[in-house]
Amino acid sequence: MFKKKAIAVFGIFLLSVFLLAACGGGENESGSSESSSGDGDKTVKFMHLWPEGSSAQHHKVVNEIIADFEAENEDTTIELEVLSNEQYKDKIKVLSTSDELPDVGMTWAAGYMQPYVDGNMYAALDDVINKDDFVSGTTEAFSVDDTTYGLPLELNISSIFYNKAIFDEYGLEAPETIEELNEIVATLKENGVNPIALGNKDAWTGSMWYMYLANRLAGDEDVLTQAINREISFEDPALVGAAEEVQKLVDADSFVSGFNGLADEEAKSMFMGEQAAMYLIATWDLPNFTTNEDVPQEFRDKVGYFKFPTVDGNGNTNNYVGGPGVGLFVAENSDVKEEAKNFASYFVEQWGERAVTDVGIIPATKVDAGSLDLPQMYVDVLDDLNAAENITLYADVQMSAEDAQVHLDMIQALFGGEVTPEDFAKAHEEALEQE
Amino acid sequence: MNKVMSNKWIIFLYTFPALLLIGVLIVVPLILSGYFGLMDWDGIGAMEFIGLENYITALQDSKFWESALHSFLLALFSALSLIAYLAVALILASKIKGANLLRKIYLIPMLLSSVAIAQLWIKIYNPSNGMLNSILRGLGIENPPTWLADPNIVLFAIFIPIIWQYAGFYILIYYAALKNIPESLIEAAKIDGATPLQIALKIKVPLIMNVFKVTIVLSIVGSLKYFDLIYVMTSGGPNGASEVMASYMYKLAFASYDFGYGSAIGFLLLIITLIVTVIIQKLTASKDKIQY
Numbered sequence: 096m097f098k099k100k101a102i103a104v105f106g107i108f109l110l111s112v113f114l115l116a117a118c119g120g121g122e123n124e125s126g127s128s129e130s131s132s133g134d135g136d137k138t139v140k141f142m143h144l145w146p147e148g149s150s151a152q153h154h155k156v157v158n159e160i161i162a163d164f165e166a167e168n169e170d171t172t173i174e175l176e177v178l179s180n181e182q183y184k185d186k187i188k189v190l191s192t193s194d195e196l197p198d199v200g201m202t203w204a205a206g207y208m209q210p211y212v213d214g215n216m217y218a219a220l221d222d223v224i225n226k227d228d229f230v231s232g233t234t235e236a237f238s239v240d241d242t243t244y245g246l247p248l249e250l251n252i253s254s255i256f257y258n259k260a261i262f263d264e265y266g267l268e269a270p271e272t273i274e275e276l277n278e279i280v281a282t283l284k285e286n287g288v289n290p291i292a293l294g295n296k297d298a299w300t301g302s303m304w305y306m307y308l309a310n311r312l313a314g315d316e317d318v319l320t321q322a323i324n325r326e327i328s329f330e331d332p333a334l335v336g337a338a339e340e341v342q343k344l345v346d347a348d349s350f351v352s353g354f355n356g357l358a359d360e361e362a363k364s365m366f367m368g369e370q371a372a373m374y375l376i377a378t379w380d381l382p383n384f385t386t387n388e389d390v391p392q393e394f395r396d397k398v399g400y401f402k403f404p405t406v407d408g409n410g411n412t413n414n415y416v417g418g419p420g421v422g423l424f425v426a427e428n429s430d431v432k433e434e435a436k437n438f439a440s441y442f443v444e445q446w447g448e449r450a451v452t453d454v455g456i457i458p459a460t461k462v463d464a465g466s467l468d469l470p471q472m473y474v475d476v477l478d479d480l481n482a483a484e485n486i487t488l489y490a491d492v493q494m495s496a497e498d499a500q501v502h503l504d505m506i507q508a509l510f511g512g513e514v515t516p517e518d519f520a521k522a523h524e525e526a527l528e529q530e
Numbered sequence: 531m532n533k534v535m536s537n538k539w540i541i542f543l544y545t546f547p548a549l550l551l552i553g554v555l556i557v558v559p560l561i562l563s564g565y566f567g568l569m570d571w572d573g574i575g576a577m578e579f580i581g582l583e584n585y586i587t588a589l590q591d592s593k594f595w596e597s598a599l600h601s602f603l604l605a606l607f608s609a610l611s612l613i614a615y616l617a618v619a620l621i622l623a624s625k626i627k628g629a630n631l632l633r634k635i636y637l638i639p640m641l642l643s644s645v646a647i648a649q650l651w652i653k654i655y656n657p658s659n660g661m662l663n664s665i666l667r668g669l670g671i672e673n674p675p676t677w678l679a680d681p682n683i684v685l686f687a688i689f690i691p692i693i694w695q696y697a698g699f700y701i702l703i704y705y706a707a708l709k710n711i712p713e714s715l716i717e718a719a720k721i722d723g724a725t726p727l728q729i730a731l732k733i734k735v736p737l738i739m740n741v742f743k744v745t746i747v748l749s750i751v752g753s754l755k756y757f758d759l760i761y762v763m764t765s766g767g768p769n770g771a772s773e774v775m776a777s778y779m780y781k782l783a784f785a786s787y788d789f790g791y792g793s794a795i796g797f798l799l800l801i802i803t804l805i806v807t808v809i810i811q812k813l814t815a816s817k818d819k820i821q822y
Contacts, residue, residue, distance in 0.1 A: 184784075185784055188573060188784050188787075191573065191574050192573045192574065192789070210572045210573075210574045210575060210787055211574055213572075213574070213575045214572070214574035214575035214576075215575075216574060289658065295768075296678075296764065296765065296767055296768070298767075351657075351658055352657045352658055352676055352679075353656070353657025353658070353676030353677065353678065353679035353680075354679065355676075355679035355767065355768040356655070356657065356676060356677065356678030356679030356680075356684070356764065356767075356768065357656075357657075357679070361652075361656070365658065370658065370659070495787075496572075496785065496786050496787035497786045497787065497788060499785075500781065500785050500786045504767075504769050504770065505769075507767055507768045507769040508768075508769040511679075511681060511768050511769060513681065513769055
């Protein structure tokens, strides 16, 4: 008898716990939204992708800017969420599906941004942007039909970074042509040194090699961009030729073994652990080679860089693969749109100043380098950028999401020797033609 | 007790919370994903109804069938590895020294998160300075395989950590079932002169057959919808060589922004898993009930 009762009581207890938990949750939610829309206290949700672990300096500067903003605008609170790159992309996608984007967040340009703009997710930012403050070309990448939807934060160009100590040891010098690069690779191989670090699991890394080769083969024409814009076919000789060059590099064992299974982070750690002599990456990694105190000074002193070499005497080394990295968007359906816009423009302005001195990357806003005390490599890269004649935006950012996936899969197949250069170009042509 | 359980309201009260959760968290999303599968939708903008087009495309999509093949291979290997798990459990249950400690050690992978396991095995498989290739080089093999980068090997290289990950779980289940067998049966067999091997194969294994059948279903269904280690270790690459159905679905929805098609694949995955489950249950159904 006692037992029966006990079971019944226990059951009712469990049930009430469930009900209470459900009610409690609801109460909390309504409570917080009230406080944010009530007595002038506004909360702006901000998501970024520079976690403390992998981007310590970015992370620190972001926190400083937020603290300053909150000090200047006492009625606004910034609620922060930080995720690493790939997780960030996933989460933004899920949030946008349920129409719950953060008030301010980070976005990539061009093809990546297109579905969000089409879906009316991003607010137009023309009223808060002063285009003269930005390096030309950066705001354009974040515009659709002459309306700007993103405030650019970074500008990157990619170069091949190399370990000067390893080069000196074998009497090597920075190459200017692909033939010289091949000789360097051969010498390094003979001496048991991994020539080039490449993490092609992420495929955009291999894509940069391919894009540079195509750019050099084509001379001053930006064939890749033209093919993506459907001005020419992807089966253009330079685009097929670049695929052949990639396979030549692979056949010569230029890249570390098993590169198709390595993430970019792993390749980077090989280069930074001095297990590989060269590494093609964009300038967002400059701090690791100049100012980042977590990286041993000894290593940072050893790093030099050279421009991507010419191929068969073709190509202009003042052309780069690169472009604006991330920019800030403001959500169209934000409850606190005005505050969000204020924060975004404040952030971009502050970021432009501090990115140079505190982070050591190149912001999308114009930099007056003359008055600052900057590392030599940073000054050199800035000079390169100022002398740049053309910057080809990363292929996977230019293309629509679906085509970008085809491109990235094909890049892995090309580097893995699973597809011929002709079929590689054909697969691209078919994907691009479908739109 | 019986009086309480015969009250329909009490029965309802007991089952309602679980029913509600299952309804909201499982049934509704299932129906929704079947519905999204009928749409041309990038997950952000407007939806457009296109009928069964996504499903028809999926049935003709060679990449989908390739990923399905990989999923079935994983299911086959997982099912076969159950035999090994059972063997380990038999040894553990036969009162060897340190069985208790070993059982706990086998369970450790179960306690680790999939991401941690994936990171661990990525390090082991690293072609240049991973543990595995360092050992192989030490043994004098000059060009050891590149494991996760080799399209011919990558799938099997991933199977190993998956099988390792679940070993503890199944061993624990078998161990518990074996411990349930009455000692008197074993002793009677011993008196009749049965060898330990005979006792294991002719008495213990048949007696836990029901448990074994359940684990077959568990492992095959689990394999067909498997995702985590593959996503973290290779993202289905290189060039789709380790793609399984779930990772392909994910790639379509989240990387290619083809939410409608991704949903259709997800729904097909559900149907395939359902069919396979029914078939296995039919195949393993037995009439006689085991009684001790």
